[in-house]
Amino acid sequence: MHIIENGNVAAALGVKLCRANVIAAYPITPQTPLTEKLSEYVESGEMKAEYIPVESEHSALAVCIAASSAGARSFTATSANGLLYMHEQVQWAAGARLPIVMCVVNRAVGAPWNVWNDQQDSISQRDTGWIQMYCSDHQQIIDSVIKAYWLAEKVSIPIMVCYDGYILSHTYMPFDAPDQEQVDAFLPPFKPDYALNTEKPANLNTVTLPDVRMDVRGELAHGYMEIRYLLQEEMRAALAVAAEAEKRFADIFGRGGDPYIEPYLCDDAEYIAVGLGSLTYQLRVCVDALRKEGLKVGVMGVRFYRPFPDVAIANALKGKKGVIVFEKALSYGYEGALVSDLKSALYEHLAGTGDLPMVQNFIAGIGGRDIRTEDLTQTLRAATKSRVAKEPVWIGLKL
Amino acid sequence: MNKEFIEIRWHGRGGQGAITAAKIFAGAAFVSGYPGVVMAPSFGTERRGAPVMTSLKISRDKIYDLSPIETPDIIVVLDHLLLAEADVTHGLKPGGIIVLNTPKSFESYNLKDYRFATADITAISVEAGLPHGMVNTGIIGSLERAINLVGMEILIKGIEEEFSTRKPEKNSLAAKIAFERTVTGG
Numbered sequence: 155m156h157i158i159e160n161g162n163v164a165a166a167l168g169v170k171l172c173r174a175n176v177i178a179a180y181p182i183t184p185q186t187p188l189t190e191k192l193s194e195y196v197e198s199g200e201m202k203a204e205y206i207p208v209e210s211e212h213s214a215l216a217v218c219i220a221a222s223s224a225g226a227r228s229f230t231a232t233s234a235n236g237l238l239y240m241h242e243q244v245q246w247a248a249g250a251r252l253p254i255v256m257c258v259v260n261r262a263v264g265a266p267w268n269v270w271n272d273q274q275d276s277i278s279q280r281d282t283g284w285i286q287m288y289c290s291d292h293q294q295i296i297d298s299v300i301k302a303y304w305l306a307e308k309v310s311i312p313i314m315v316c317y318d319g320y321i322l323s324h325t326y327m328p329f330d331a332p333d334q335e336q337v338d339a340f341l342p343p344f345k346p347d348y349a350l351n352t353e354k355p356a357n358l359n360t361v362t363l364p365d366v367r368m369d370v371r372g373e374l375a376h377g378y379m380e381i382r383y384l385l386q387e388e389m390r391a392a393l394a395v396a397a398e399a400e401k402r403f404a405d406i407f408g409r410g411g412d413p414y415i416e417p418y419l420c421d422d423a424e425y426i427a428v429g430l431g432s433l434t435y436q437l438r439v440c441v442d443a444l445r446k447e448g449l450k451v452g453v454m455g456v457r458f459y460r461p462f463p464d465v466a467i468a469n470a471l472k473g474k475k476g477v478i479v480f481e482k483a484l485s486y487g488y489e490g491a492l493v494s495d496l497k498s499a500l501y502e503h504l505a506g507t508g509d510l511p512m513v514q515n516f517i518a519g520i521g522g523r524d525i526r527t528e529d530l531t532q533t534l535r536a537a538t539k540s541r542v543a544k545e546p547v548w549i550g551l552k553l
Numbered sequence: 554m555n556k557e558f559i560e561i562r563w564h565g566r567g568g569q570g571a572i573t574a575a576k577i578f579a580g581a582a583f584v585s586g587y588p589g590v591v592m593a594p595s596f597g598t599e600r601r602g603a604p605v606m607t608s609l610k611i612s613r614d615k616i617y618d619l620s621p622i623e624t625p626d627i628i629v630v631l632d633h634l635l636l637a638e639a640d641v642t643h644g645l646k647p648g649g650i651i652v653l654n655t656p657k658s659f660e661s662y663n664l665k666d667y668r669f670a671t672a673d674i675t676a677i678s679v680e681a682g683l684p685h686g687m688v689n690t691g692i693i694g695s696l697e698r699a700i701n702l703v704g705m706e707i708l709i710k711g712i713e714e715e716f717s718t719r720k721p722e723k724n725s726l727a728a729k730i731a732f733e734r735t736v737t738g739g
Contacts, residue, residue: 158590326590327590327591418660
């Protein structure tokens with residue numbers, strides 16, 4: 155059934171349909187309405203879950219870690235400095251291989267204080283061992299939450315479902331809210347191999363030595379390095395599992411596409427704009443306008459940022475004249491994190507083939523600065539004509 | 554007015570319910586054959602009484618551009634004092650429509666650049682049995698009178714659903730009376 159709601163409600167509805175058992179969250183703009191909606195669902199009895207109010211984001215994720223270790227499907231959500239405050243537990247959840255799903259409602263990080271949208275918060279958590287998915291509209295938000303639980307529980311890796319604060323979180327648009335029966339058919343109950351149990355006590359994630367050693371049962375146990383190697387290997391293998399999730403989802407819900415990237419008019423394009431989240435949908439409007447001028451341009455959204463779909467990206471960009479990467483975050487001291495990763499993928503798969511495109515980097519919408527479609531179109535048009543001198547270029551900077 | 558893609562900017566005060574009104578209109582437009590509806594409130598520092606705005610885009614196709622409206626076709630103003638207090642006509646297309654809740658007469662507004670649609674929604678709402686200052690359902694009737702887009706039947710249904718536990722009939726009555734009494738021209 156189609157409903158018109160904001161992006162936070164789309165996320166909350168997804169969590170409800172997934173029958174999460176434990177929700178722990180601390181309110182922060184622009185995530186607040188999402189957790190308020192979940193607490194309403196729980197309070198009214200519409201959702202059978204434990205809603206645990208906590209005194210901080212660090213505690214929110216600590217509760218989810220404990221709950222997930224006990225076999226509960228767990229959910230939290232945050233934004234900006236809330237995510238940064240959580241950071242120690244973010245790393246822990248990944249190392250402990252707990253399939254927690256967290257919505258990151260993307261917001262600029264302080265200082266200076268700012269409540270508006272950019273993506274510095276989730277991008278700064280790139281190397282924590284979490285899977286990161288980015289959404290471009292409300293349908294993708296609700297669908298991604300549902301897919302995320304299936305994928306996370308399949309690979310035992312936590313997932314951040316990221317969507318732009320205000321631009322998506324507070325904007326109303328229509329989306330299809332799936333039936334409970336469909337979601338139940340897609341997502342079986344969470345049954346971990348081991349869940350905390352007083353009858354079968356266990357120590358989890360205690361001090362783990364640099365080298366392998368015999369455990370209490372006399373079996374050779376992994377050292378820290380083996381455990382971390384497996385996280386990396388299984389994170390890479392999660393790409394294939396994500397494709398399985400996408401196919402399974404399409405079979406049941408009748409919608410889906412490429413699991414890793416979302417190309418628009420890319421096949422015959424000479425220049426392709428690339429980005430994460432709602433910005434790539436806005437870029438479609440620019441692409442339409444430039445196509446009318448005869449410019450062969452397309453746009454590609456990256457849906458998974460970690461694990462990085464390097465092969466899919468390199469294949470999609472192979473032989474193009476130029477790739478123009480738009481980002482709402484950057485790795486200070488160098489350039490946008492996405493463009494660095496993308497260039498690395500292109501080098502890895504295309505170096506020496508003659509198919510390497512030129513790559514440019516633009517930064518936009520930092521701290522919620524309006525991204526005017528006209529400015530974006532102008533930037534894209536100019537990027538197809540000549541290479542800019544100094545990168546990354548900040549769009550709309552008033553200096 | 555191009556009825557394939559319409560941009561409406563709503564101006565009200567925090568607490569007046571402009572967002573709810575825009576949401577009801579969005580829902581009605583969707584039901585009446587516009588798959589693309591996007592309603593984006595202004596963000597950040599809302600507080601009761603302060604000028605607030607929300608933008609509503611209505612299209613025959615899915616909307617991919619969520620950026621703020623720059624050149625609206627229509628401005629809906631829930632409080633006539635905002636005309637002097639905020640730059641509500643900013644970017645309004647030449648020949649654009651201003652739908653206005655005002656106790657003043659239609660003739661007292663300058664019709665040169667824009668078309669006006671006026672009604673005393675504040676009085677109409679009280680007449681419909683709503684508390685003084687509840688104007689967000691009445692203004693929906695005025696907007697529909699001005700642009701004739703989705704039909705009152707669908708709007709009434711939308712209003713009564715939204716206000717199902719909060720005087721649904723009085724709210725829809727306010728919209729009906731406003732639709733009848735709105736003066737348009739220009």
